[in-house]
Amino acid sequence: MNTSQSLFEGVVVLIAIILLAVFLKKIGILKKELSMTLSHIVLYITLPAVIFSSLALKEFNTEFLTMSLIMALIELAVLFLAWLIASLLKFPPAKKGALMLVSAFGMTAFLGYPIIREAFPGNALAMEEAVITSEIGVGLLLFILGPLIAMYYGENKVEGKNILSSAKQFFTSPIFFAIILGIAASYIPFNQNTIAYNIVFKFFKVVGDANMLLVAFTIGLIFELKGVKNIALFVVIAIILKLFLKPILALWLTDNGMFTEMMREIVFIETALPSAVLTAVYAKKYNCEPQLVSSTIMISLIVSVLSVSLSFMYLF
DSSP: OOHHHHHHHHHHHHHHHHHHHHHHHHTTSSOTTHHHHHHHHIIIIIHHHHHHHHHHTSOOOTHHHHHHHHHHHHHHHHHHHHHHHHHHTTOOHHHHHHHHHHHHOBOTTTTHHHHHHHHSTTOHHHHHHHHHHHIIIIIHHHHHHHHHHHHHHSSSOOOTHHHHHHHHHHHTSHHHHHHHHHHHHHTSOOOTTSHHHHHHHHHHHHHHHTHHHHHHHHHHHHOOOOSOTTOHHHHHHHHIIIIIIHHHHHHHHTOSTTSOHHHHHHHHHHHTSOBOTHHHHHHHHTTSSHHHHHHHHHHHHHHHHHHHHHHHHHHO
């Protein structure tokens, strides 16, 4: 089975589980309020387990730091383009900030890891690259620039010290500790034939395997489209920047012999993912068009069902 087919199947399976959650919410078996609990389980338990086990199994590959830098450059470039387009179209401040949030930052961890696991089944090196590229190249900027943009352009002005507080959240989160411990463990020559080793890594595998289901259910429970009238231009711009321009920039910047085919495929997938759910949190907190941000996230998710897999199959 080639990567394109695996990716397509993975996306379809993930969307099917999301729709199952939507259906279960509609008939009253699951409640929307459960999404908060599930998201906490993902962020504090299953996602760190995926990160740790992905990094600890192989010696840390410093080449992936280059991919992180490329991801960061792409994020910054798209932020600038979104700002420029919003300025030319004379968007009001909150709408300008909202466009920057949904255009630049994607669901690289929340949605990317389950998809990449399906696209590269059993490939520990692929997951290692995905983790490093996502958490260092995207996560850090999202935790620092995300709230800064929402604060500056939103209607609820706050003091700059809150920016440091947001950055601190990343460096004190289970995700960050999982990265550090995973990299450290990758350099330790464990005897992989011992019972203790097998028990520990089977534990992390079982916990990590639950990540895809919990992520899909979380998205399904928060899935709503409200107040989507008169936002067509905004959504079209965001989708072009997020789902099409970003992956094109990724391919262009990695069109070099120093990058393997797998490295290019993974950075392409991560840049082609829909807008990050966390941007809606920042938009809500600082009153930076939260409804517009939430609706755009959901629409980008719908469009990505086809755009991610079809564009991948066409280009690779």
